[in-house]
Amino acid sequence: MANDISADVAIIGAGPVGMFAVFELGMLKLSSVLIDALGEVGGQCAALYPEKPIYDIPAHPAIEAGELIARLDRQIAPFHAPRLLGRRVSGLVGEAGAFTLATDQGDAVHARTVLIAAGAGAFGPNRPPIEGLATYEATGSVQYYVRRREDFRGKRVVIAGGGDSAVDWALELKDVARVSVVHRRPKFRAAPESAAQLDAAAARGEVEMVIPYQLQALRGEGGVLSAVEVATLQGETRLLPADLLLPFFGLSMDLGPIAAWGLESVQHHVKVDPATCVTSWPGVFAIGDVATYPGKLKLILQGFSEAAVAAHAIFAVVHPGEALHFEYSTTKGVPAG
Numbered sequence: 379m380a381n382d383i384s385a386d387v388a389i390i391g392a393g394p395v396g397m398f399a400v401f402e403l404g405m406l407k408l409s410s411v412l413i414d415a416l417g418e419v420g421g422q423c424a425a426l427y428p429e430k431p432i433y434d435i436p437a438h439p440a441i442e443a444g445e446l447i448a449r450l451d452r453q454i455a456p457f458h459a460p461r462l463l464g465r466r467v468s469g470l471v472g473e474a475g476a477f478t479l480a481t482d483q484g485d486a487v488h489a490r491t492v493l494i495a496a497g498a499g500a501f502g503p504n505r506p507p508i509e510g511l512a513t514y515e516a517t518g519s520v521q522y523y524v525r526r527r528e529d530f531r532g533k534r535v536v537i538a539g540g541g542d543s544a545v546d547w548a549l550e551l552k553d554v555a556r557v558s559v560v561h562r563r564p565k566f567r568a569a570p571e572s573a574a575q576l577d578a579a580a581a582r583g584e585v586e587m588v589i590p591y592q593l594q595a596l597r598g599e600g601g602v603l604s605a606v607e608v609a610t611l612q613g614e615t616r617l618l619p620a621d622l623l624l625p626f627f628g629l630s631m632d633l634g635p636i637a638a639w640g641l642e643s644v645q646h647h648v649k650v651d652p653a654t655c656v657t658s659w660p661g662v663f664a665i666g667d668v669a670t671y672p673g674k675l676k677l678i679l680q681g682f683s684e685a686a687v688a689a690h691a692i693f694a695v696v697h698p699g700e701a702l703h704f705e706y707s708t709t710k711g712v713p714a715g
């Protein structure tokens with residue numbers, strides 16, 4: 379059913395940063411609506427690595443990404459921001475004070491300002507160029523994300539790639555599955571500590587290292603995988619018995635429809651003024667992974683800070699000429715919910 383909704387701020391993207399923006403805006407009594415293409419909130423944390431611990435969230439020595447999202451959800455609950463999930467924002471027209479957003483489901487969202495928290499945009503995995511891949515994806519034999527570690531218990535898993543995801547998931551899954559890691563060269567582009575842990579695990583025989591090989595073909599019946607064929611650059615091949623293939627070749631960044639809105643951008647990221655997070659379109663702000671400026675770090679921590687900065691700048695657009703008296707949350711408290 380198509381919705382027609384009005385709010386002070388339309389937030390595009392319900393990842394951790396978009397979610398926290400609901401809080402920061404709410405504390406300034408600004409209403410917001412959260413829109414996301416995915417069917418659930420949480421962005422990359424929920425969709426890509428819910429069971430992975432994050433270690434650089436202040437005051438949480440370690441917190442699983444899914445738990446972080448659950449806590450953010452509780453933190454923003456008192457503000458009752460409507461959510462339009464499973465809906466991709468496609469169009470944006472208007473000017474500061476009067477914008478209208480359109481979604482691919484026919485919704486119309488009227489907002490005084492727009493806050494883009496679209497992360498990696500409509501992110502998707504980089505797929506290996508293998509014949510018949512889609513058939514194996516359809517049966518779940520080829521997956522790009524680990525949603526639940528338990529789903530891999532007792533399985534023969536081939537992990538391909540040489541970055542952090544390949545190394546981290548090899549370490550995470552080795553205790554529940556038989557893991558082989560395929561990489562085209564001995565050096566991994568991962569955190570040195572994790573790469574060293576993987577080497578140690580391989581030396582103990584807990585993980586099989588298949589180096590220097592690349593994916594070549596998939597073997598199986600009706601899209602159900604039985605083996606992964608790998609090859610060296612010289613053409614030597616090996617057949618690795620497998621139930622599942624996890625190719626980790628990074629995420630492709632695709633701003634999707636947002637790229638067509640004429641916002642000034644730098645390498646697929648929206649350029650903002652770090653003092654306000656405003657984009658080149660007055661009234662349109664951007665925060666989190668999608669936003670860039672000199673010194674930008676793509677960290678949840680930094681996105682949270684940008685949410686606070688943007689909320690204050692947005693207040694001035696929604697209430698022009700009205701002074702905003704800075705107050706700590708300890709002084710203000712939060713609404714009862």
Ligand SMILES: Cc1cc2nc3c(=O)[nH]c(=O)nc-3n(C[C@H](O)[C@H](O)[C@H](O)COP(=O)(O)OP(=O)(O)OC[C@H]3O[C@@H](n4cnc5c(N)ncnc54)[C@H](O)[C@@H]3O)c2cc1C
Nearest residue numbers: 391393394395414415421422466467496497499666667678
């Ligand atoms: C494996 C892995 C480990 C990581 N570990 C850490 C870590 O330890 N510490 C850390 O700080 N960061 C880590 N990160 C990075 C962190 O997840 C990101 O910095 C964070 O998710 C960015 O949040 P965001 O809200 O800006 O964007 P995202 O989480 O990317 O969310 C953006 C949302 O916008 C939606 N969207 C995009 N375009 C549209 C549209 N047109 N219409 C509607 N919705 C749209 C998307 O569907 C998505 O849900 C890690 C990332 C990965 C993949």
